[in-house]
Structures are given as C-alpha cells and as structure tokens.
Amino acid sequence: NAGVTQTPKFQVLKTGQSMTLQCAQDMNHNSMYWYRQDPGMGLRLIYYSASEGTTDKGEVPNGYNVSRLNKREFSLRLESAAPSQTSVYFCASLLQDYQPQHFGDGTRLSIL
Amino acid sequence: QQQVKQSPQSLIVQKGGISIINCAYENTAFDYFPWYQQFPGKGPALLIAIRPDVSEKKEGRFTISFNKSAKQFSLHIMDSQPGDSATYFCAATVLGTASKLTFGTGTRLQVTL
Numbered sequence: 689n690a691g692v693t694q695t696p697k698f699q700v701l702k703t704g705q706s707m708t709l710q711c712a713q714d715m716n717h718n719s720m721y722w723y724r725q726d727p728g729m730g731l732r733l734i735y736y737s738a739s740e741g742t743t744d745k746g747e748v749p750n751g752y753n754v755s756r757l758n759k760r761e762f763s764l765r766l767e768s769a770a771p772s773q774t775s776v777y778f779c780a781s782l783l784q785d786y787q788p789q790h791f792g793d794g795t796r797l798s799i800l
Numbered sequence: 801q802q803q804v805k806q807s808p809q810s811l812i813v814q815k816g817g818i819s820i821i822n823c824a825y826e827n828t829a830f831d832y833f834p835w836y837q838q839f840p841g842k843g844p845a846l847l848i849a850i851r852p853d854v855s856e857k858k859e860g861r862f863t864i865s866f867n868k869s870a871k872q873f874s875l876h877i878m879d880s881q882p883g884d885s886a887t888y889f890c891a892a893t894v895l896g897t898a899s900k901l902t903f904g905t906g907t908r909l910q911v912t913l
Contacts (some may be wrong), residue, residue, distance in 0.1 A: 692843070719898055728809070730889055730903035731844070738898035746900065778843050785895045786832065791843030 690714050694779050694792035701769045701799045709764040709795050711779030719782040720762035721746075721789065722754060724775040731778065737762055769799045803827050804892050806904025813911050819877040821907045823890035826871065830892035834901070835864065835875050838887045847888070848875070880911045 695710045713720065719738050723731040723746075733746030737756040751773060753765045762781075766773055776796050780789040805824045813819045823833075831852055836844035850857045850864040850873065857864045863876040877884055890904040 721900070723903075728905055730806070730905040731901070732903070733900055736898055736900060744898070747902075780843070782899055785899055786849075788834065788846030788849075789899070789901065791845065793841065793843050 692779055692781055692790050692792035694777075694795050696795060697793070698796045699798070701766075701797065703769060703771060703799060705769050705799075707766050707769060707797075709766075709777055709779075709797075710761070711763065711792060712761045713779075713781040713790070714760065715781060715783065715790065716759070717781035717783045717790070718759075720756065721780040721782070722752075722762070722764045723778045723780065724748065724773075725778060725794070726775050734764065734777075771799050773797065774799045803902045804890060804904045806890050806907060808907060809905070810908040811910070813877075813880045813909065815880065815882060815911055815913050817880050817911075819875075819880045819884065819909055819911070821875045821888055821890070821909075822872065823874065823904050824870075824872045825892050827892070827894075827902075828871070829894045830902075832893050832895050832899075833864070833866065833873050834891050834893075835862075836889045836891060836903075838889065838906075844889060877909075880909075882911045882913060885909055885911050 692713045721736040722734040735754040740759045780791045834849035835847045837847045838844040861878045866873045891901040
C-alpha cells in the first residue's frame with residue numbers, strides 16, 4: 689500500500705513564483721488535510737477537505753489555495769511564493785473520526 | 801494563541817529509563833487526544849490516543865495519562881529504547897468537526913545507550 693503520496697519531495701522556488709503541491713491517497717479516505725511544519729511550531733493546519741467537493745480554511749490559510757480534485761487527490765497551490773512559506777508541507781488523510789490521520793512524507797519547500 | 805502547550809522541547813533519556821512528555825490544553829471542547837511519533841524525513845504517525853472519559857490508556861511501553869480537571873495529559877515511555885529516538889507531538893481535536901488536529905510544538909527525544 690502506498691498510503692499518502694506527496695510530490696515533489698523537494699523544491700526550491702524564487703519569490704513570486706507559483707507552484708502546486710500534489711497529494712494522493714489510495715485508502716479511500718473521506719477527509720484530507722494540508723499542514724505546514726516549522727521548527728518550534730509543530731504542525732499547523734492550512735486547509736482541509738472534510739469530504740469530496742468541500743474545502744475549508746484551517747489555522748494558516750493566507751497565501752494558499754487548495755483543490756479537492758476527486759476523492760483521492762488534494763492539491764495545495766502557492767500563487768506567489770514568499771520566503772515566509774519556506775517550510776515542510778504534509779498532506780494527511782482520514783477515514784472517519786477516532787481513526788488516525790495518515791501522513792505523507794512531506795514536501796520540503798525553500799523559497800529564496 | 802497556542803491551544804496545546806507541550807513540554808519539554810527536548811529530552812535526553814538513558815536506555816531503560818522513563819521518558820515523560822507533558823501537554824496542556826485550553827479548549828475544553830477538545831474530546832480526542834492523539835500522540836504522534838515522527839522520525840527524521842518522515843511524516844508523523846499515530847502512536848496512541850485517548851478520549852477524556854478515561855484517565856489512562858496503555859499500549860505496550862507507551863501510556864497516556866489524562867487529567868481532565870487540570871486540562872493536562874502526558875505520554876510516558878517505559879523502558880525507553882534507542883529506537884524510540886524521534887520527535888513526539890501531542891494533539892487535540894473536537895470530534896465531529898472534520899477531526900482537525902491542533903498540535904503541540906513537539907518534543908525531540910533522544911535515548912542514549
């Protein structure tokens with residue numbers, strides 16, 4: 689089982705460039721999430737999709753957009769990258785309440 | 801405003817010792833408290849979780865203690881092993897709200913020989 693697959697694994701951007709981070713899960717999970725992880729700050733929720741066709745803002749949505757393309761795929765877009773968006777981005781998926789969120793291995797994004 | 805406070809930031813424990821990580825929360829609506837373990841270069845993975853209707857949950861060498869009145873919960877790792885060296889995150893969520901997790905800031909555990 690692949691679980692949650694994130695692409696790319698690493699990326700370097702220049703300020704102002706745009707980029708889409710891809711996430712796909714093969715577990716038939718209903719909910720999907722995007723987090724960012726920064727040193728000393730834990731993981732913070734950017735956007736989530738409780739079910740196919742819905743998306744909502746999390747704690748730190750500014751500068752990001754998302755698309756729930758279908759049940760399997762949930763993408764995160766940076767329209768105009770800023771150095772403050774340098775981070776490790778994690779995608780996660782969840783079948784239902786009381787079940788664990790399954791995380792991908794992250795995308796390490798540096799913005800110069 | 802940090803809703804889940806975690807301490808310590810880092811911890812060094814000798815092999816065979818007990819590792820203790822503490823978390824405190826503010827939102828009394830939280831009703832599910834998972835702990836995640838993260839190894840370098842990997843995503844977090846669920847370690848153990850507890851609901852507030854119990855005061856303790858044990859799975860192997862890992863135990864969560866929960867104090868609802870104090871709004872605190874802790875992870876105890878008994879007989880700590882070098883393979884337990886990782887970063888640990890406590891988290892909390894309100895069930896029925898898409899299980900959005902609020903994470904603590906993490907504890908980097910190193911178990912020495």
